[in-house]
Amino acid sequence: MSNSVLELEKRLGIRLPEDYRSFLAVHTDSFLDHARLFLPPRSGVVDSLLTADDILQNDDQKRIGIPEKSLMHIGENLLGGYLYTDVSDGKLGQIHYMEGYVFREQFSSFSAFLDETQPEAA
Numbered sequence: 001m002s003n004s005v006l007e008l009e010k011r012l013g014i015r016l017p018e019d020y021r022s023f024l025a026v027h028t029d030s031f032l033d034h035a036r037l038f039l040p041p042r043s044g045v046v047d048s049l050l051t052a053d054d055i056l057q058n059d060d061q062k063r064i065g066i067p068e069k070s071l072m073h074i075g076e077n078l079l080g081g082y083l084y085t086d087v088s089d090g091k092l093g094q095i096h097y098m099e100g101y102v103f104r105e106q107f108s109s110f111s112a113f114l115d116e117t118q119p120e121a122a
Contacts, residue, residue: 001025004052011059012072017093020074020085020110024052034119035077042105042116044097046083049075071096085110 005024009015016024030048038044050058050073058064058073065073065084070091075083079099086094095107107113 002052004056008052008055008059011056012087014087014092017109020093023049023110027051030054032119034121036114036117037120038097038105039116039118044081044099044105045077045079045120046075046081046097046117047077049083083113 001021002025005016005021008024009021015021027049028051030050032046032048035045035047036049055064055072055074063073065071070086070088071084072087073082074085074095081097081099081104084096084098086092086096093109095110095113096103097105097107107116
């Protein structure tokens with residue numbers, strides 16, 4: 001496991017879910033080659049998924065997400081949509097998509113997010 005992932009888990013005081021942990025271990029560039037489009041009937045798009053180093057930097061700058069809701073910022077789109085993962089005990093690993101300051105979509109896990117989105121055609 002990468003040192004950045006281990007440091008992130010240490011700061012959070014939790015072990016991240018395996019699917020997201022594995023993704024972070026190999027994910028080295030936040031900007032995606034192809035945006036991920038939500039499959040119908042869902043609506044949304046994500047252009048970037050943060051690396052473990054990006055999340056650590058956000059934490060250093062006290063911008064890790066929405067702490068009062070136990071949500072860690074993990075991705076976004078250029079139009080102001082944000083992707084979060086829940087880091088609380090009861091909902092660990094759930095993925096939430098916010099657009100216009102309203103939560104629009106929820107996925108049960110990072111794997112479910114990947115399964116229910118697809119890369120935009122080149």
